[in-house]
Amino acid sequence: MDQLSGGEALIRALHDEGVDIIFGYPGGAVLHIYDAIFNQDKIEHILVRHEQAATHAADGYARGTGKPGVVLVTSGPGATNAITGIATAYMDSIPMVVISGQVESRLIGSDGFQETDMVGVSRPVVKHSFMVQNAADIPLIVKKAFHIASTGRPGPVVIDLPKDVTDPKVKFDYAYPVDIKMRSYAVPAKGHSGQIKKAVDVLMAAKRPMIYAGGGVIQGEGAQMLTELTRELGFPITNTLMGLGAYPASDKQFVGMLGMHGTYEANMSMHYCDALLAIGVRFDDRVTNSDVTKFCPDATILHVDIDPASISKTVSADVPIVGSVISVLEEMLAQVKASKQKVDEKSLKVWWDQIAQWREKDSLGVTPSEDGITIKPQEVIQAVHAITEGDAYVSSDVGQHQMFAAQYYGFDKPRRWINSGGLGTMGFGFPAAMGIQFAFPDAISVCVTGEGSFQMNLQELATCMQYQLPIKIICLNNRALGMVKQWQDMQYGGRHSHSTYAESLPDFIKLAESYGHVGIRIENKSELNAKLEEAFALKDRLVFVDVLVDPEEHVYPMAIKGGAMKDMILSKSERT
Amino acid sequence: MRHIISVLMENEPGALSRVVGLFSQRNYNIDSLTVAPTEDQSLSRLTLTTTGDERRIEQITKHLNKLVDVVKLVDLTEGAHIERELMLIKVKATGAQRAEVTRTTEIFRGQVVDLTNSVFSIQLTGTSDKLDAFITALGESIVLEVARTGVSGISRGEKVLTL
Numbered sequence: 001m002d003q004l005s006g007g008e009a010l011i012r013a014l015h016d017e018g019v020d021i022i023f024g025y026p027g028g029a030v031l032h033i034y035d036a037i038f039n040q041d042k043i044e045h046i047l048v049r050h051e052q053a054a055t056h057a058a059d060g061y062a063r064g065t066g067k068p069g070v071v072l073v074t075s076g077p078g079a080t081n082a083i084t085g086i087a088t089a090y091m092d093s094i095p096m097v098v099i100s101g102q103v104e105s106r107l108i109g110s111d112g113f114q115e116t117d118m119v120g121v122s123r124p125v126v127k128h129s130f131m132v133q134n135a136a137d138i139p140l141i142v143k144k145a146f147h148i149a150s151t152g153r154p155g156p157v158v159i160d161l162p163k164d165v166t167d168p169k170v171k172f173d174y175a176y177p178v179d180i181k182m183r184s185y186a187v188p189a190k191g192h193s194g195q196i197k198k199a200v201d202v203l204m205a206a207k208r209p210m211i212y213a214g215g216g217v218i219q220g221e222g223a224q225m226l227t228e229l230t231r232e233l234g235f236p237i238t239n240t241l242m243g244l245g246a247y248p249a250s251d252k253q254f255v256g257m258l259g260m261h262g263t264y265e266a267n268m269s270m271h272y273c274d275a276l277l278a279i280g281v282r283f284d285d286r287v288t289n290s291d292v293t294k295f296c297p298d299a300t301i302l303h304v305d306i307d308p309a310s311i312s313k314t315v316s317a318d319v320p321i322v323g324s325v326i327s328v329l330e331e332m333l334a335q336v337k338a339s340k341q342k343v344d345e346k347s348l349k350v351w352w353d354q355i356a357q358w359r360e361k362d363s364l365g366v367t368p369s370e371d372g373i374t375i376k377p378q379e380v381i382q383a384v385h386a387i388t389e390g391d392a393y394v395s396s397d398v399g400q401h402q403m404f405a406a407q408y409y410g411f412d413k414p415r416r417w418i419n420s421g422g423l424g425t426m427g428f429g430f431p432a433a434m435g436i437q438f439a440f441p442d443a444i445s446v447c448v449t450g451e452g453s454f455q456m457n458l459q460e461l462a463t464c465m466q467y468q469l470p471i472k473i474i475c476l477n478n479r480a481l482g483m484v485k486q487w488q489d490m491q492y493g494g495r496h497s498h499s500t501y502a503e504s505l506p507d508f509i510k511l512a513e514s515y516g517h518v519g520i521r522i523e524n525k526s527e528l529n530a531k532l533e534e535a536f537a538l539k540d541r542l543v544f545v546d547v548l549v550d551p552e553e554h555v556y557p558m559a560i561k562g563g564a565m566k567d568m569i570l571s572k573s574e575r576t
Numbered sequence: 577m578r579h580i581i582s583v584l585m586e587n588e589p590g591a592l593s594r595v596v597g598l599f600s601q602r603n604y605n606i607d608s609l610t611v612a613p614t615e616d617q618s619l620s621r622l623t624l625t626t627t628g629d630e631r632r633i634e635q636i637t638k639h640l641n642k643l644v645d646v647v648k649l650v651d652l653t654e655g656a657h658i659e660r661e662l663m664l665i666k667v668k669a670t671g672a673q674r675a676e677v678t679r680t681t682e683i684f685r686g687q688v689v690d691l692t693n694s695v696f697s698i699q700l701t702g703t704s705d706k707l708d709a710f711i712t713a714l715g716e717s718i719v720l721e722v723a724r725t726g727v728s729g730i731s732r733g734e735k736v737l738t739l
Contacts, residue, residue, distance in 0.1 A: 119590055124601045128644040131589065148644060183739065184586055184647040309638035312631070 006135030027074025029101025055085020060435025076114030091422025127155030191323025206275035207347035215242030216280020220325035245411035264363035294564035397453030400482035427456030512544035608726030
């Protein structure tokens with residue numbers, strides 16, 4: 001048995017847990033830990049330029065791989081800077097372990113230098129947190145933290161470590177627990193067979209069935225099983241913003257994303273369905289629209305989720321099924337195959353004919369600019385999709401560019417679309433793309449961003465230079481906070497209060513170049529494809545592609561506030 | 577409707593703040609709250625009263641159960657149960673008031689536990705309604721100070737909340 005200090009034990013425990021990369025930023029309270037990192041070579045530490053970026057990078061890594069992302073920050077401002085990233089992960093149920101330094105135990109509560117109550121500050125945005133009191137507790141606490149973060153409904157876990165606990169002079173016998181049992185934490189097992197039977201009966205009797213699948217399917221590794229079940233049933237399926245890739249977008253049964261900026265056919269199918277199989281979703285207000293009483297008025301709602309608290313939180317489920325998505329889907333598929341009653345093919349045909357009519361509306365059709373020069377933001381995403389053959393990891397920030405990427409990239413695989421859905425964190429995309437590139441060095445990591453969001457974490461251009469990350473940043477530059485401006489156009493008489501700043505934008509090309517990267521500007525539609533190809537051809541360089549797009553463009557369709565899902569604005573001149 | 581929820585949770589630092597934080601974070605009410613270790617020192621029992629319709633109470637119990645420190649819980653108001661609250665109350669009592677206060681205390685089966693020439697300190701146990709009624713009976717004008725523990729409860733019969 002090795003004699004280790006707390007700092008050494010922490011790093012050893014992370015290694016024993018299978019961690020090979022952590023994202024962090026040093027400071028006084030974590031110096032013992034950084035010394036332990038210096039003295040080993042099993043875990044790679046990535047030095048970011050801001051703690052928020054460390055959390056987003058770890059988050060991107062977790063979304064891409066399914067493994068918990070790990071973050072190390074110092075006390076006080078280091079810890080508080082991490083909060084936005086922790087909250088982002090919490091809202092989207094992303095497994096993450098955040099280790100924060102703390103002042104020495106004797107100073108806690110004395111308003112010591114760089115002291116903040118991290119357990120208290122982070123409490124509403126973590127799945128759980130630990131304050132370590134003895135070095136010898138570190139192995140068990142690390143084991144528990146990873147177990148909690150990655151099982152059940154995943155989420156971030158904070159471990160707060162007072163500096164004295166990591167003191168190199170205080171050693172103890174290190175042993176990593178093989179497994180743990182926590183009497184107060186049980187992971188829901190398989191779904192109830194009787195409930196699954198009830199759900200299958202509803203699906204078999206349905207005349208206008210619909211499948212609504214979300215991020216839980218991706219988190220729960222259920223995408224393959226969902227695809228099998230959906231094909232077996234022959235039902236239409238929609239994915240949420242968080243669920244894109246859970247079902248292949250290019251498949252004929254896929255009707256597109258639903259919700260506030262969902263397709264016409266997805267939202268219409270939701271509104272008029274008579275049986276709704278909701279899997280790994282939480283009936284978020286961006287899906288249901290603001291008045292849930294108008295949501296799917298005719299539907300029997302079957303809700304599958306691993307988190308009992310998600311069920312009947314906003315919309316009451318007629319058949320609730322608590323269990324891991326994959327186990328429920330598996331049993332559901334088996335029951336469907338064995339069922340004496342078969343799918344009502346005749347009604348289903350009528351239903352598909354109706355959906356085909358809705359599809360004819362072509363709600364994502366792009367009207368090219370009249371001058372033939374101005375670039376539409378949607379065209380950029382379509383071009384990126386073509387050049388990357390739909391096989392890139394696409395991270396995004398928040399705003400119009402995020403919705404365009406979600407609508408137009410067409411994700412065929414899970415874990416390829418990396419975005420902050422729940423919290424809607426501007427500044428998320430670029431560091432998340434770093435996490436992706438570290439996880440998959442040979443993959444294409446694209447960050448679709450806007451000139452507003454990008455400026456919220458642009459300091460990471462330095463990190464990308466240090467670690468030679470060949471990320472492709474596609475900036476849909478409309479010289480404004482586009483989504484804010486869109487709402488101001490639609491609801492505030494076009495009064496653009498603090499949403500424009502064209503006169504003070506940096507020269508992004510020079511900015512990228514000043515960090516040693518490549519910058520390419522695209523202003524004319526005629527050069528869009530060629531210049532994008534040029535960017536993607538630079539395989540070992542970070543390229544910042546500044547695409548000047550039409551600043552007048554709005555994201556459509558758009559849900560009408562207070563309406564049902566069928567109520568949409570389809571363009572500047574058309575409503576449902 | 578008013579509900580009494582009893583929670584067994586790990587007797588760990590920060591556990592209570594998670595419960596209380598959950599209520600403020602999700603905009604649930606806590607009307608009263610009591611907490612103390614159980615016969616098993618590793619567990620605390622927390623009893624709280626809250627109000628809400630069935631749906632709200634269901635969400636409250638689900639979210640409480642989700643807290644990693646919470647081991648088990650029961651909504652006592654779902655079945656037959658016993659509830660008690662302890663009150664210490666200080667009242668002004670001079671002259672003829674002293675006999676009046678003593679008599680009222682006896683009727684409510686309370687005890688005078690301390691007194692001076694002008695002040696009685698009374699202890700009273702019972703349901704929250706009974707405690708309210710006692711204050712009304714004494715007359716609010718003579719009440720100087722009230723310390724109530726909040727509701728504690730246990731289910732009737734053989735049902736137990738244990739690991």
